[in-house]
Amino acid sequence: MNVVAWAPFALLCAIGLGRALTASAPSQPPSADEAERRDAFRYVASDEAAERREAAKTFPTDLWSRDDDFHQREAKRARDWARTHHVGVGAALSAIDQGLREHWPSGSSVPLVATVPPCRPRAIY
Amino acid sequence: MPAARHLLSLAGGSYRTVRFVARDTPLRLALFAALALAASWPLLSSAALFNEFRDAHVLGHYESAARDSVLRWHQAPLWDPYYCGGMYLLGTPQARFVSPTFLFTLLFGETRGEALTAFAMMMLGLEGTFRYARDRGATRFGALLAAPMFALSGIFAVSPVLGWIGFFGFELLPWMALGVRRALVCKRMGIVLTAVAAAWCVGFGGTYAAPIAALWCAFEVAEFVVTHVRSRRPKLLSGLGVAAAGVALATALAAVRLWPIAQTMDEAPRIIGGTPGNTWKILMRMFFFPLRSASDDGEFYLGFFVAPAALLGLVRRRSIGLAAAAVLCTWLAAGYEATPSLFSALRELPLYETLRYPERFLVPLGLAAATLAARGISLAEAHARMQRAPHAQRDGRWRWRRVAAVAVFATASVALAAGIGPLVAQHTLHARERSLGSLPVADAAGHFHQARGSRWALAYYEPMQRGSLSCWEAYPVPESPLLRGDLQSEERIVEPGAGTVTERSWTPNAIDLDVTLSRPATVAVNQNWHSGWRSNAGEVRSDHGLLTVALPEGTHALSLRFEPRSAVGGALVSLVAAGALAFLAVRARRAPGVTTLREGGVLALLAAAPVVPFLFALRAPTQRTFAEPLLTPDGRPVVADGLDEAAVRIDAKFADGVVLEAATLSTPDPAAGSDISLELDWRRSARVDPGLGIFVHIEPSSGTGQNGDHVLLSGVLAPEDAPPDRTLRDVIPLFVPGDARGKTWKVWVGLWHVRRGGSRVPLLDAGHTQSDGDRVLAVSFVPR
Numbered sequence: 039m040n041v042v043a044w045a046p047f048a049l050l051c052a053i054g055l056g057r058a059l060t061a062s063a064p065s066q067p068p069s070a071d072e073a074e075r076r077d078a079f080r081y082v083a084s085d086e087a088a089e090r091r092e093a094a095k096t097f098p099t100d101l102w103s104r105d106d107d108f109h110q111r112e113a114k115r116a117r118d119w120a121r122t123h124h125v126g127v128g129a130a131l132s133a134i135d136q137g138l139r140e141h142w143p144s145g146s147s148v149p150l151v152a153t154v155p156p157c158r159p160r161a162i163y
Numbered sequence: 164m165p166a167a168r169h170l171l172s173l174a175g176g177s178y179r180t181v182r183f184v185a186r187d188t189p190l191r192l193a194l195f196a197a198l199a200l201a202a203s204w205p206l207l208s209s210a211a212l213f214n215e216f217r218d219a220h221v222l223g224h225y226e227s228a229a230r231d232s233v234l235r236w237h238q239a240p241l242w243d244p245y246y247c248g249g250m251y252l253l254g255t256p257q258a259r260f261v262s263p264t265f266l267f268t269l270l271f272g273e274t275r276g277e278a279l280t281a282f283a284m285m286m287l288g289l290e291g292t293f294r295y296a297r298d299r300g301a302t303r304f305g306a307l308l309a310a311p312m313f314a315l316s317g318i319f320a321v322s323p324v325l326g327w328i329g330f331f332g333f334e335l336l337p338w339m340a341l342g343v344r345r346a347l348v349c350k351r352m353g354i355v356l357t358a359v360a361a362a363w364c365v366g367f368g369g370t371y372a373a374p375i376a377a378l379w380c381a382f383e384v385a386e387f388v389v390t391h392v393r394s395r396r397p398k399l400l401s402g403l404g405v406a407a408a409g410v411a412l413a414t415a416l417a418a419v420r421l422w423p424i425a426q427t428m429d430e431a432p433r434i435i436g437g438t439p440g441n442t443w444k445i446l447m448r449m450f451f452f453p454l455r456s457a458s459d460d461g462e463f464y465l466g467f468f469v470a471p472a473a474l475l476g477l478v479r480r481r482s483i484g485l486a487a488a489a490v491l492c493t494w495l496a497a498g499y500e501a502t503p504s505l506f507s508a509l510r511e512l513p514l515y516e517t518l519r520y521p522e523r524f525l526v527p528l529g530l531a532a533a534t535l536a537a538r539g540i541s542l543a544e545a546h547a548r549m550q551r552a553p554h555a556q557r558d559g560r561w562r563w564r565r566v567a568a569v570a571v572f573a574t575a576s577v578a579l580a581a582g583i584g585p586l587v588a589q590h591t592l593h594a595r596e597r598s599l600g601s602l603p604v605a606d607a608a609g610h611f612h613q614a615r616g617s618r619w620a621l622a623y624y625e626p627m628q629r630g631s632l633s634c635w636e637a638y639p640v641p642e643s644p645l646l647r648g649d650l651q652s653e654e655r656i657v658e659p660g661a662g663t664v665t666e667r668s669w670t671p672n673a674i675d676l677d678v679t680l681s682r683p684a685t686v687a688v689n690q691n692w693h694s695g696w697r698s699n700a701g702e703v704r705s706d707h708g709l710l711t712v713a714l715p716e717g718t719h720a721l722s723l724r725f726e727p728r729s730a731v732g733g734a735l736v737s738l739v740a741a742g743a744l745a746f747l748a749v750r751a752r753r754a755p756g757v758t759t760l761r762e763g764g765v766l767a768l769l770a771a772a773p774v775v776p777f778l779f780a781l782r783a784p785t786q787r788t789f790a791e792p793l794l795t796p797d798g799r800p801v802v803a804d805g806l807d808e809a810a811v812r813i814d815a816k817f818a819d820g821v822v823l824e825a826a827t828l829s830t831p832d833p834a835a836g837s838d839i840s841l842e843l844d845w846r847r848s849a850r851v852d853p854g855l856g857i858f859v860h861i862e863p864s865s866g867t868g869q870n871g872d873h874v875l876l877s878g879v880l881a882p883e884d885a886p887p888d889r890t891l892r893d894v895i896p897l898f899v900p901g902d903a904r905g906k907t908w909k910v911w912v913g914l915w916h917v918r919r920g921g922s923r924v925p926l927l928d929a930g931h932t933q934s935d936g937d938r939v940l941a942v943s944f945v946p947r
Contacts, residue, residue: 040189047189047192047193049193050200054200054203054207054282058207058279061207061208061210061211062211063212066601066603091836094898098861098897098898099859099870099873100871100873101878104898106618106633106635109616110617112617117620127620131623134614138649139614139648139649139650139651153632153644154632154634154642156634156644158639158878159433159636161436161437161874161875162436162872162874162917
């Protein structure tokens, strides 16, 4: 094989590889302490009843779609909290999980559910 | 005139340079690498971040889960406990890790691997299109200019934005088509090419790419038959035989993915309704217009620049096949907007019935257009370079004809070359639209447990060692309603006081437990049951879809292993096929063609070899399946012997032998802002039209109504799969809005051909209620 002939191709591939490997991510946001985690849980969970009601309005006849719509709203709320408190989204989501598991006070008017309806993607859009 | 002469000289020099680059493989590949690098630069530059789009969360997760299986748990990526309560990872059609590009993910992580995959696949597509166009009779110059038209087209700019990396499987389309063409002329390498490209495409999660590529390959075969059936019958038969061997080996090589996917689709079929369609105007805008936010424009962008060369390509008689392919692709892309609808006919075929978006046939149209353009340039090039005898050259008419040919050639070539810039720009513009995030640091010491989760933020869960029960997929993932996201321990004894269970070790495919029981009892694992789970003691069972093991009294070192027959059998079949293809590839270097009957016999044996491990795997002990009764959302059997006492009879008869026996509200006078349910009781005759849907129009006396159209009875049973002459309970949850108080709400119900044209099923007899345009009034109520 003529190494010189293949050099331009190899160089361009190396540039692509190098660019991907040297691409950097912003530094990890600080993790949340216990008080912040409880605050994150309360912020997200306190709105659960209202969000589920809104989801029911959007999908009045489809349980899975309702729950899925609720999770979209919940994820947005978690992101909002993380952004305003300058912590990672993962920390907010982890707090929701911990709060649900350890039955932290949520401020929600309805009991939080720890189950989901089975996946039933809509056949018609 | 010196300026014109200088321009001509420059054009001539450029032409010679491009021809030189096209002829020299290393230089040509370097050019393609440069183009792919330019197109994927925004992706490579943001390779440390992950795409926050909802589909990207899920599709990227499959790749991450597979990587973790290999690197962290040192096992094959078979089971994914992190999503939907546990799912068959190898059998998930949209996962892309069974492909060579998984090496990028293994070495550099999912996000960097994704960017590198896009870069590599575009290079592959460029070279594939070049070679395919060459095989279709284009010159090197024409093929080089036309290759980016397909390989950098809009779909490959849009897909990374949505996380649909599996769509890069379309870059393998020209390779598959080239392989089939070579196989049809009895070339061994054609078989190897077809098999490798097809298996790669399937393993890459090509839920659209693979079936559409299969259609393209079938078209290649049909074209070959048409051109050979009259005059070259022996060549036709031998070509078809070699191509059949190629198809057999392609199927066998892909078996490691095809078999598990087939199992998944059999257990949880994807049902697609609706009659999607695109007007010609929309198709034009998708194909020719550049990107425009909040519209479909440019989704499959090739641009107008390709038009002059492609139109020139149509002039050639040998382009009839490509022109026919282009027409068929356009017709299919129009979906149900075209009358008659070819897409509708296609959806009658198994596998193709699951296709939802007809516009994706614009991708193969892109290949047809690019190849036509390459042929058009080649035609013009041939005329421009045509030499004449000296006396003919003195003829004025010939001179003007030659000038015209050169002008046409130059115009089409410059237009095609000018189109490359906007193509690359589309990639940058689309990439800027992405919302990017950074992943949390992986919790290496964390202990796995299920969380309620959120599929909208799925990428965050697996690094935290959490599973997300919140689930979305294109098919109804078998998911137990008994899964919980708040358990203190992921394993428990179902019978209270019967004993204890302690986790000894946990990995995705293997769970070891210490169990002590004072009496026979059941161990429940907080994951979904699948027929691939086995245990060294007791019996693995499904409890409403939950993974459980029934054990006798005593102390047990229980080992659960996920070893589905489809994965093991598929891997064996693929292994044998890979051996056969390696042998063929080596033979092809010395003897490219299959020329004798003896060589044909050897090829047939090689193609049949994977059948041996397939039969061997089939003889393995059958894994037990559990057919649990289908239940309504309120927990009653969907299929019943007769109506409940409280049911309100209707007895409306529809054509196609379907009767609406009764319709009953769970609460006759519901409160505004409450959840109720509507039960429709259906009965079907022995024969029923497949593809029926139920439309439910919930109309208030004023304000906006609601829609409860659905395809599955109680969300679990298709009418055509239901037993005849039984009562079929179709329970629909219904939320009564807060502002519904005092209004009269009427619920109208009917049937329509949801997967066949969308027409309503005629109402023959309204029974005991009112009717209105092939629908009946099921119930009416006034919320308090």
